[in-house]
Amino acid sequence: MAIYMDYPQITTMEHLQTETSSGNGAVLKYGEHVLVTDLTFKGYTAVVYEFIETPEETGLGDIECRISRIAQADEYFDDGGSAVMWGFEQIKK
Numbered sequence: 015m016a017i018y019m020d021y022p023q024i025t026t027m028e029h030l031q032t033e034t035s036s037g038n039g040a041v042l043k044y045g046e047h048v049l050v051t052d053l054t055f056k057g058y059t060a061v062v063y064e065f066i067e068t069p070e071e072t073g074l075g076d077i078e079c080r081i082s083r084i085a086q087a088d089e090y091f092d093d094g095g096s097a098v099m100w101g102f103e104q105i106k107k
Contacts (some may be wrong), residue, residue, distance in 0.1 A: 021061045025075045027077040051097035057090030060097035
């Protein structure tokens, strides 16, 4: 199944926060990873990013550091919590 949302390979938390719906989406920092979910007309998407820059090396805040997409679900979820749980499972692998 093709996913409706096209998440960028390299981005920042700040950019994702501007692109994610405020009522149904989430951009969550979890250690060195970022979990993202948003609602589309087909259901909730799920994406996992990892930091490729740190505040220590850039002098920027977490939300401004670059992140790289490492996983994107090829399915839709019934709710945002299930989408985030999928993201946690990808980090454990």
